[in-house]
Amino acid sequence: MTKNQLHKLAQSWFKNQGWKPFAFQEETWGAFLEGKNGLLNAPTGSGKTYALWVAFVLDYIKNNPDYKTKHKPGLKAIWITPLRALSVEIAQAAARFADGLETQLTVGIRTGDTPQAERAKQKRKMPDLLITTPESLQLLLTSKDYKKVFKNCTAIVIDEWHELLGSKRGVQTELGLSRLKAIAPKLRIWGISATIGNLDQAREVLLGPDSKAFKNSVLVKANLGKTYKVESIIPKTMEKFPWRGHMGLHLLEEVVPIINNSKTTLLFTNTRAQCELWFQKMMYKHPEYAGELAMHHGSINKETRLWVEQAIRNESLKAVICTSSLDLGVDFAPVESIIQIGGPKGVARFLQRAGRSGHQPGKESVIYFLPTHAIELIEASALGKAAINQVVEDRIPYLLSFDVLIQYLTTLAVADGFYPAEIWKEVKQTFCFQAMSEEQWRWILNFITKGSQSLQAYDEYKKIEIEEDGKFKVNSKAVAMRHRLQIGTIVGDAALQVKYLKGGYIGTVEEWFISKLSPGDVFTFAGKNLELYRIKGMQVLVKKAKTKKQAKVVSWMGGRLTLSAQMSELLREELYSANLPFEQQTRELQALKDIFDRQRLESIVPNNDQFLIETFKSREGFHHIFYPFEGRFVHEALGSLLAYRISLLSPITFSIAFNDYGFEILSDQKIDMQQVLDNDLFTARFLVEDLQKSLNSTEMARRKFRDIAVISGMVFTGFPGKIVKNKHLQSNSQLLFEVFRDYEPENLLFQQAYRETFEHQLEEGRLRLALERIEKQEIVIKACEKATPFSFPIITDRLREKLSSEKLEDRIKNMLRYLDKI
């Protein structure tokens, strides 16, 4: 069949469904049929699945003219999705088209949820299209004859590539692709990404810099002409407006009319705890929503989640309170309204959420913003402008993630074993490891075979063995088993399954939360009041609680979000505009008038040429608050940097708190601000050196190390359901961090913790720009009597970083003196 005929074939199927292909879909088919690799930039719910799946099927038809009668089983295409929840949807769409053209092509799913029997069946006979996750793909690479399985694969699609790109799952995908390229010579690689700032780089990372695949690739953009509008929910009475920590519940009644006036409403919260709380309060205040209001987040069991997703499609739900678990995939045509509760912290995420409504092309998407504290209204106003200009962030790819490489090499060693010379070439072609030196490679090989030591008589290190012909291989069944259980790059606190005493799985909670409860205590989870009966192994057994009263709401750890660079800039501009004449201010800023007035009582609202510092004394000590308005990550770095530089002047101990607007340095001593200015402590000179040293005294690198230790297999997180039995192999990563610091600081994994802190947490580049900006600003120091509206949310934050230049013994003695006084 010619290209034209193939296109006609697809078009007529589309016509039968009552659809018409979009230009970007046809463009993708064309490029694929020409043998190109590529990246498709298309938002969720735009028909991106059909752009690539149709392309694959047409190519199959082209190469198999008797496709209706003859069918040779075996894996032909792989679809990688970051979220298991999306796989069903994709499978349905794929089967619909494949069956519609009578191709006999089969579709299968393989994720962590796939039952063992089904997996075994797949092993014997792979489906033509396999839908899977990055982790499950890597698991497939651990099987003995994986090369045979993938040999005839002609296409791999990485869906939601923007989600993977800025994470270690992206690195895991890059490595998997590097192997597939070598064993499946006919493989075409395609990514699908929502709009991000660095699309060209996204394509380069996917295909490998300077690779043949990259040179033979295209970027297809779906221009659907979507426009967005942000509608802030402004409280009627400002003085009751809480400063922080109330999760926005005081504005609950404001969302009721929006829900009532729309077919279906999605309410996005930032955390699972917030989601639970909102659901609980909503049901309590509006019992009439029973049966029409649901909740959706990543820790609720799969059946419930799928049920909710289906119910949205059927229009049988009025509203769903959810987290980022509904950010991706899943096309929900009936959704009419979107409400964002609390700052989304990034423009791209906000727009993606806004895009969940108004799916008809050309229709404006409206998103309501509900601030959880006063200053978030400034964010709302800034987001409104961002939505119009559509400024979006970059996703920064990881570089030299040795932990993921070690996991990958162990994977290969578990399967058929590998020869370093061959794998080195493949790994070097990935974006992540393009700059890896031969010395580093040798170190990695030494690490996995000898535990980074030169062989010593007393050492019994055992993981990967080098066989006589130079093959690296895992021969121990126990090592292989532990490795398979631990594949993955998402590290969380140990998750316990919550089950009813009589049976019935409800979802998972983290160990630290449940450890605070005793049997008989009541907690709320998945919208239900549950009484803890007992903890058995990795299971939490519960009963339905009899009490109606409010119970402890389950919460999860998990990183707090930070403002992106783009978002911070918008936020600053917005804040400066508070000094404009009242009538020139946005609706949101006008609503904040009383708060700005109170801020000006003792302090100022800074202009773009001013840098504000506030000080005051309280029972807790001396507070020094700085306002760069750069987002919490930059503030964490700036706070540590400044604290470190001050600590060089004289022995002193600090605790540092930070949010998206500024940071606080709290101490038992008063800092002489004039000395800070005289010594030029805001300088961008010696930035890297000083940061490095301040990092040694804070906890940031230590936290990064936790993930690295787990991913690289140094910390074993336990067999599911058997945690106690393997306790002798569990150590906490804190302890491990200290041992490395004291005895093996040159270890590449240990150093990686610092590098990652620099590249992904501190954002050195942004920090430098911020310091340069501050150097040009006039520094305004305000000595206040008490906390100002700006400082209050910061000083009450309990998550703090510590830094000290005092001797440990002196600190203890100072603390004892302080205790004597109170």
Added chain:
Amino acid sequence: MNQSLSILDQNFVLHPSGGIFWTEKSTLLIADVHLGKVSHFRKHGSAVPFKAVAENFKQLTRIADAFEANSICFLGDLFHSSLNTEWQLFEDWVKSRKENVILVAGNHDIINPLKYEKLGIAIYSEIITEGFLLTHHPEEREGLFNFCGHIHPGIRMGGLGRQVLKLSCFFKTENQLILPAFGTFTGNYYLEPKSGDQVFAVTRNEVIRVC
């Protein structure tokens, strides 16, 4: 700097390494060294730095040299797991010392007692002497003062400016003193002192009474 303590008219010196010297008996008390833990992890594919092994022996030598006691009494969990190559290092260390070595066995001590006997190390499940009860697990027994380990006690301290410190400690209640874990690759369990309890925090250089 050490701390001295008098209990039931006997004198004890708390050492920054985490051990106690019983003056009248000329005996060192040491708990939870967890030798072999590093090797155990390495044997199972977790690359804990091998150099950490030497530190335990360095600390043992440090406290032993400081007091030159007649005996060293380990209060359990001397070895973390079954026999591995660190045993050889331990054997060499024991042979290099003049002290008489005793082990009060703990839950981790699963190495064949014959191996200890060959080295001249006597093993007990508990020792009662001069009104003192030496065990691995904390115990309460009428009329006896208990020295023990097992818990790996730690203390959290707070101060002005929201400072927080976490330290290993000796934890003393009316009839009991729990020793900190001596080993380098061991964690802490943080205890809340009640009124009447005495807590001695351990830094690398000093033992400081903090409550």
